[in-house]
Amino acid sequence: MTLTSFGPANRIQRSAETHPLTWRLRDDGEAVWLDEYQAKNGYAAARKAFADLSQDDIVQTVKDAGLKGRGGAGFPTGVKWGLMPKDESINIRYLLCNADEMEPNTWKDRMLMEQLPHLLIEGMLISARALKTYRGYIFLRGEYTTAAKHLNRAVEEAKAAGLLGKNILGSGFDFELFVHTGAGRYICGEETALINSLEGRRANPRSKPPFPAAVGVWGKPTCVNNVETLCNVPAIIGDGVDWYKSLAREGSEDMGTKLMGFSGKVKNPGLWELPFGITGRELFEDYAGGMRDGFKLKAWQPGGAGTGFLLPEHLDAQMYAGGIAKVGTRMGTGLAMAVDDSVNMVSLLRNMEEFFSRESCGFCTPCRDGLPWSVKLLRALENGEGQAGDIETLLGLVGFLGPGKTFCAHAPGAVEPLGSAIKYFRPEFEAGIAPSSAVVPPLARPIVIGA
Structure with missing residues (x-):
């Protein structure tokens, strides 16, 4: 798997100022474990959230930043968090990470979990603090065995460092986190089917309402967020709303950056962290390198197998939800697939x-x-x-x-x-x-x- 934030001329360097998700990645592709993660400012945002921000402050900051779900639906994260009950007497709540990444042509969450497991854990820790959830589950695609191994190791490292478990950072707040591997069904990407599967039931979607924020896992208030969504939380809390919004290109209604990619018979298939609002043509030509010699671009999908096909003339559309909607389909996961002229x-x-x-x-x-x-x-x-x-x-x-x-x-x-x-x-x-x-x-x- 390729992951790079460099253009073909290696002009674009990853940095904390421009690449909040990927700047900590190692060049050798190995996982970033706790000591290295903390040396790269890891868990600083969590410490800030626990020391300086109220739970409502965290929710409002995420809402003001305009963070939207990165799993494909694009629902505003802060609004979703705001649906959780305010009643302090409800002391059992759950936070679920949807890591059941089974959308064909999509592999972005796998990279984050395999190479930056502590980024996800920090994002969940801050989110749990905001939502008053005492227990979290990472519902992981069963085939992601390396991700499971790395996440479990990272959870144990965080526990040993006092970043998970009882009385986290001396705050009196408790949060347990578990990695749960699924049995391999695409439908578990739907949040209520995921909840049923976690409970040991058949993975059928549930009727909504009631929504999980009211009746979720084992009948308790539950928030479900995607891996990439949760991985954005530390940077928003650590560096602020204005900075986060400034990352997107002019004209984009979506804020921050997005993991985007291209597969198919392109010269440089891969995955890159890029600003919302970049055009499909930049993604295709400057990063994916265009089609391999001897092939022509016939069509492309902008964000996984569940998004509509577009033609080469649609490459000038901006890569954000509204920009892709203008040419008749959805942004989806943001990982595009090129269809070459040999395909029926x-x-x-x-x-x-x-x-x-x-x-x-x-x-x-x-x-x-x-x-x-x-x-x-x-x-x-x-x-x-x-x-x-x-x-x-x-x-x-x-x-x-x-x-x-x-x-x-x-x-x-x-x-x-x-x-x-x-x-x-x-x-x-x-x-x-x-x-x-x-x-x-x-x-x-x-x-x-x-x-």
Whole structure:
């Protein structure tokens, strides 16, 4: 895995002033353990939070900084924290770190946990102080075995140093932290499915309301935040709101920096910490180096497999939620994938929809039945056995499984790339219709939503 904050000419150096998430990284890629982390100003923000700030001050600072969730949804973190109950009599609360990073083409949280485990622990410690949570869990993707080993070691180091456990920093505040490895389901990225899995239940999403802030783990108030989100907290508390906001490019409505990347047949696939508002073209050309020799960029996804495809002319969009929304899709996780001109879009979508279909929890009918239906149609088109009307049926499924039509956001994310692929590359889908069926009245009619 590549992680660098250097441009192709090595002009951009990582520093605490510009790269709050990655400036402590070692050049050899090894983990930064407690002594080195503290030598690099680690846990200074936690000490400040415990000594100088009230719990409400911490929440307000994070809210004022404009920190938003980095897992894909982009919900304002301070607002989410503010939903936790104020009632002091509720003395059992939980903080959960969503580290179930199973979005295809996304690996940013893995890097943070493997190489900077104490940054996540410090972020959770400050967050626990703000939210009055006495226990935290890092719900980790089961395949991330190195991350599990490093996080567990870091937790033990923090305990031995008095940074976790009882009476932290002499404050009278107690916080225990545990690493919990999941059993390998994509749906656990949805916060209430994660809570069910942590409790030992089937990983189905829960009905909301009630939201986890009111009824979460074992019925108690619970806050769930993504790894990268929590890793931003120490810098915000340590260096302040104005500095944090100044990191983003002009025009961006999202504040701070973001781990962004590019995969696919690019010359320099990797992961970089970059300011919100950088353009897709800068990310693609200056950092990823453009396409490898002999390949052309056909399409790209801006933030994981659940975001819509864009064309090369969309590369000038700014990389923040509103900037990507202007060209018709979502920022997602911020890790882009390049699709080269040798790829058949029908085959690519069939592969994606197979994944999403397999990972459905099966709770609601549109997702449980609609995604396998899309796979069946795409497989027929891929083999040149499609029927007249199949494309219209696929577009009907895109609408039927869209936002607000299913129990959670799994199906809407699954069909977003399908709809965009048909929009931009319909001839490739039409090529899969068998000639004998082209003149036959379609057997499958469009699904009319709301009819």
